[in-house]
Amino acid sequence: xxxxxxxxxxxxxxxxxxxxxxxxxxxxxxxxxxxxxxxxxxxxxxxxxxxxxxxxxxxxxxxxxxxxxxxxxxxxxxxxxxxxxxxxxxxxxxxxxxxxxxxxxxxxxxxxxxxxxxxxxxxxxxxxxxxxxxxxxxxxxxxxxxxxxxxxxxxxxxxxxxxxxxxxxxxxxxxxxxxxxxxxxxxxxxxxxxxxxxxxxxxxxxxxxxxxxxxx
Numbered sequence: 001x002x003x004x005x006x007x008x009x010x011x012x013x014x015x016x017x018x019x020x021x022x023x024x025x026x027x028x029x030x031x032x033x034x035x036x037x038x039x040x041x042x043x044x045x046x047x048x049x050x051x052x053x054x055x056x057x058x059x060x061x062x063x064x065x066x067x068x069x070x071x072x073x074x075x076x077x078x079x080x081x082x083x084x085x086x087x088x089x090x091x092x093x094x095x096x097x098x099x100x101x102x103x104x105x106x107x108x109x110x111x112x113x114x115x116x117x118x119x120x121x122x123x124x125x126x127x128x129x130x131x132x133x134x135x136x137x138x139x140x141x142x143x144x145x146x147x148x149x150x151x152x153x154x155x156x157x158x159x160x161x162x163x164x165x166x167x168x169x170x171x172x173x174x175x176x177x178x179x180x181x182x183x184x185x186x187x188x189x190x191x192x193x194x195x196x197x198x199x200x201x202x203x204x205x206x207x208x209x210x211x212x213x214x215x216x
Contacts, residue, residue: 006018014111015111016111016122016123016124017120017121017122017142019142020121020122020140020142020145021122023142023145023146023149024106024107024122024145026146026149027102027103027106027145027148027149027152028103028107030149030152030153030156031099031100031103031152033153033156034096034099034152034153034155034156034159035065035096037156037159037160037163038068038069038072038092038096038159039060039068040163041072041076041089041092041159041162041163041166042056042060042068042071042072042075043056044163044166044167044170045075045076045079045080046075046079048170049079059071065100066097066100069093069096069097070093072089072093073089073090073093076089076090084188085162085165085166085188087191088158088162088188088189088191089162091191091192092155092158092159092162092192094194095155095158095192095194096155096159097194098155098194098195098197099151099152099155101197101198102148102152102197102198103152105126105138105198105200106124106138106140106145106148106198108126108127109124109125109126109138110124110125110126111123111124112124112125112137112204121139121140121141121142121209122139122140122141122145123137123138123139123204123205124137124138124139124140125137125138125204126138126200128200136200136201136202137200137201137202137203137204137205138198138199138200138201139204139205139209139210140209140212141209143214144209144212144214147195147212147214148195151195154192155192158189158192161186161188161189162188162189164180164183164184164186165184165186165187165188167180167184168180168181168183168184168185169184171184195213196212196213198212
């Protein structure tokens, strides 16, 4: 009899609770979309100033995420006239840095064995730095994982709203698509408040998961 797809993996390893891992997958997908749309924002003014696309892509893609965020800030500081847009981009950069920290903490970690914990949450271990052998531990319940994924998606949506606003504003009416003409009229969004960062602990958790500061 074939094995149900819901029962994978059937071989002998522990990757973590299935629902928690699903939330991790959603979080990673939302982050990837957030990261991609930052590139669109970076290109917005440079394309309109007719900077060679090959060069702008080369400069951006040749550096790490942290420096890409700085390049985004620098482009808008130099070429954007609206102080409100500049403030939104600056806030978006801060928010993306939070999302990157969360994504890297979770995606670069590995589940540690069930035998050393007594709960069914996602328990992971991660080196504290790229050049550090010291490890830290983190336990996340399903509510927190889903909350983090939703907050990263909120950042992506914020970036999309800013992007559509700029495209509508800087595209001649005769060249606006129907979709752009409809959605581009929406007002600019409000500033986002980044949630708390994830903190690694010195030891594995064997009891209740330490609470993440969720909003009331």
